[in-house]
């Protein structure tokens with residue numbers, strides 16, 4: 001058996017097209033242009049790549065992009081003052097503070113200073129609480145992208161056994177919550193989980209969000225299961241030449257694809273969906289701020 005490949009790149013392109021359509025209508029019918037502000041503190045190379053990509057895609061769908069690049073030694077007071085300014089700027093509908101922040105800044109304090117209505121990453125404690133109680137919230141982009149792919153593939157995931165490997169606040173926990181809200185039976189696994197292979201073997205849906213290259217081999221996967229690989233790991237690729245690297249997920253793709261029913265590739269799976277969902281969340285925030293019907 002060979003798994004269906006869930007093409008996150010193509011799916012994300014479709015989502016961006018829909019977002020661009022909503023943006024056009026907001027402009028033409030209401031004279032409103034959604035705006036996304038991205039704040040980057042310091043010069044972490046991976047964060048710089050993400051921020052550039054977010055800015056580019058924001059502009060491509062017709063929204064305004066406001067990038068704030070701050071020095072690595074920016075004080076907490078200055079960062080909080082910028083967030084306050086963005087909270088009060090009516091042209092800004094979404095605010096994203098790129099994580100991780102340099103060590104001297106309190107991440108929880110910074111994230112919780114964002115107006116929850118503009119918190120397009122969905123990390124503010126109010127949005128976490130709303131999601132946890134099944135109320136309307138801003139939903140974290142990476143788990144939202146995973147859920148959209150699962151819904152698209154299965155129609156309904158109600159009653160399915162899902163295992164989420166990883167319990168971080170930005171991926172694992174909100175992912176588990178979203179699966180639960182869609183009536184899956186959810187197990188959350190982590191570094192202390194006993195008999196992880198057996199836990200994973202029981203799952204109809206496996207979401208791997210660990211950050212360990214190719215940790216989940218095919219013989220952990222139940223035949224026909226759907227595998228969503230969130231991991232992004234750069235490893236050496238001597239076969240491509242000296243000093244070369246390549247990206248792999250948390251799942252060993254080749255062996256897992258032989259048993260799974262469907263699987264997301266890395267790259268080209270979850271990654272592209274994350275930014276597409278960020279753009280969709282910004283449109284949602286803009287509609288809510290203006291009392292307009294939000295996209296489905």
Ligand code: NDP
Pocket residue numbers: 142165166167168169170171172189190191192193196209210211212230231232233270271274
């Ligand atoms: P974290 O490091 O915050 O969390 C990793 C989780 O994996 C922890 O809960 C940890 O458990 C668990 N874990 C670690 N080792 C094991 C193990 N041997 N067995 C079982 N569980 C283990 O990572 P993130 O959630 O931020 O990210 C996870 C991965 O997803 C990374 O590769 C990251 O790059 C990627 N990512 C991809 C995104 C995308 O857009 N595609 C977006 C965000 C992240 P414990 O809590 O016990 O320590």
